[in-house]
Amino acid sequence: MLFLQNLTYTHPNKDLLFDNINLTVNRQDKIALVGNNGAGKSTLLKIIAGVLQPSGGVMQVDSIPYYIPQLFGQFNNITIAQALRIEDKLKALQAILGGDVTEENLTILNDDWTIEERCKEALTHWGLEELDLHQEMATLSGGQKTKVFLAGIAIHQPEIVLLDEPSNHLDRSGRMLLYEFIQSASCTLIVVSHDRKLLNLLDTVCELSKRGIVVYGGNYDFYREQKMIEGNALDQDIRSKEKALRKARETERETAERQQKLDARGKKKQEKAGLPTISMNTFRNNAEKSTARIKGVHAEKIVTISQGLNELRKDLPDMDKMKLGFDNSTLHRGKILFAANDMNHRYGDRLLWQQALTFQITSGERIALKGLNGSGKTTLINIILGKLEPVSGTVSRADNRAVYIDQDYSLIDNSLQVYEQAERFNDAALQEHEIKTRLTRFLFTKDYWDKPCSALSGGEKMRLMLCCLTISDKTPDIIVLDEPTNNLDIQNIEILTAAVNEYKGTLIVVSHDEYFLEQINVERILELS
Incomplete structure (x- = not known):
């Protein structure tokens, strides 16, 4: 089981990435972690994997997760066996089989006598039977690197697997094998992916945002339906606020015009009555104060509505805020x-x-x-x-x-x-x-x-x-x-x-x-x- 409570992460430059992250993952749960780029999905996976340390909060995990990162450049200068963290076991096994039966070699092997067979079976399953475990990762394509780490799941047999964009670089046959693994896996899975077919194979969607994590009990299609309902409600709220803002501005204008007419009518009456200058000034000051008070009330109402509207608009998807625009190529079509x-x-x-x-x-x-x-x-x-x-x-x-x-x-x-x-x-x-x-x-x-x-x-x-x-x-x-x-x-x-x-x-x-x-x-x- 995985348990996160009030988890916080701050970048080395002191910028806050996320805080108040709360999540409970039970055994054999299959979870999709979604959210906008920059929300911190990959960082959260690294924290769970132990690659990064959180800035605050509590994390409890039952077993060491097996983590497949999104990028593999950091492994280019080491061998496949080193990247999979099995080189020492393989060396110990070979030494023992060669007669060097020391306490150190037995401790390193830890009774894992089938390590070579599992490596061969796992690599063959992912179409990598031609690879040598001692060749450098730099000699592999992006798809082969991904498959090497996917093969590592069968080699290590972990209870928790963390996958960061696992379908990246995979060709069609590789993706089919990945989908089969997701469906048949008995381990706990937490997956970050933009592959909508893959996301629909997972049981629960967890959305990471500045508000924390919101759990949607269903696959990606279910999540999209819920987000559409939320989006329609947001659109309705925005339209209502826009209507209220127009009404408030209209009322402000009408009230100001009515007050101006009243003030002008009162001034004419005072002039006809021949009131002293001091009385006229008093009446004028009172009228100005009354006008200012009314304007203040309306202005405050407009500001309140405008602020509410701006807050709602912040929740709009980026797609609805962007303005795109491309000029056409100057070449005629068909050239x-x-x-x-x-x-x-x-x-x-x-x-x-x-x-x-x-x-x-x-x-x-x-x-x-x-x-x-x-x-x-x-x-x-x-x-x-x-x-x-x-x-x-x-x-x-x-x-x-x-x-x-x-x-x-x-x-x-x-x-x-x-x-x-x-x-x-x-x-x-x-x-x-x-x-x-x-x-x-x-x-x-x-x-x-x-x-x-x-x-x-x-x-x-x-x-x-x-x-x-x-x-x-x-x-x-x-x-x-x-x-x-x-x-x-x-x-x-x-x-x-x-x-x-x-x-x-x-x-x-x-x-x-x-x-x-x-x-x-x-x-x-x-x-x-």
Whole structure:
């Protein structure tokens, strides 16, 4: 069992990430942890895993969780066995089998005589039978690294498993194996994911936000239904408040006009009556005080309603606050941008594709580039963009402006601040206030302008990248998206989907997210084998 009470985490720079986190997870619970990018989902998993320490609160966990992180770069310089924390056991087993039966080796092995068999079975199950446990992690693809850690579940057989975006990098067959594991697992699962098919396999959704954790007793579809009901209620509250605000302003205006007429009528009567100046001044002062008092009452009411309205609007989804806008590509639709004839590439002595590729890409197309891990998708992208030449066959490229957006948003310079990053794309010579207006449209308010890009979440970097593209006066003719949804929460995937659907140029997308491909209206699939 896992128990969290009043858990708090503060960044090293003293910024509060979350507080008052309360959650109880029972044995064999299968939980989806959802929330906006930057809410702290990955950080919370790291705290539960023991990678990070909370700033305050209480955490109790029955057993050591098995944790699969979202990123694996930190393991590149070690072997698969070291990454899985089984190297010492394997060495001890080999030493014992070789006759070195010492107390130290027996203690390290801890009677785990089947460790080698479990490793072989687990790697084979995930399609990794060709891997050597002593090869470096850096030699593996992103999908293979994920599968290695997934194989570690069967090797270690933990009671609690923490998964941070486990379907990232996995091809279709890998995802099917992951879904089967989720359904059949008898251990406790806590999963952070944007994969809606995976989320629907989990029994409970826990939403992490600034308010803490709200538990929804059902799968993701149930959660969406509840959020829709909440959203409709919020919309109704906002409309009611807006109506009340209009009514209050109208009443204020009518009252002010009526008071002015009364004051003017009273003044005329006083003048006709020939009252002394001192009396006239007294009447005028009283009238002014009365008008000011009435105005104050109405102003206070308007301020109260306005504040309530602003608080309600803060709860609106980011999608409803954003203003997108992309210019069209200058190339006419149907223009041939890239053509390949009997093209192939080679790594070492091996040709990359069994059959040479012949195809063309025309302006305005929406293409999904598919293939198993290692099928050459990245190589083909580099050839299309002119960064690489094939070893055989011919290619032709029309003049075009292409932008390649990878899943790490490498076009964002982490050494720059948010405003500086936007300024770098300012080839349209926009004024400072115009750039800041664009940033605000993409939810980068004043508090963000001096923030380092390195501190941005995946979703924030995606929004900044989209903002930069709108600041530039050179609209891309081709946008290449390489696994664009991998590091995004669902809300930011919806933002990206809306932005992509406004873009009218050529789109090439590498993605295993079938739902996303459907939403952006992909017209053609190039499948590599």
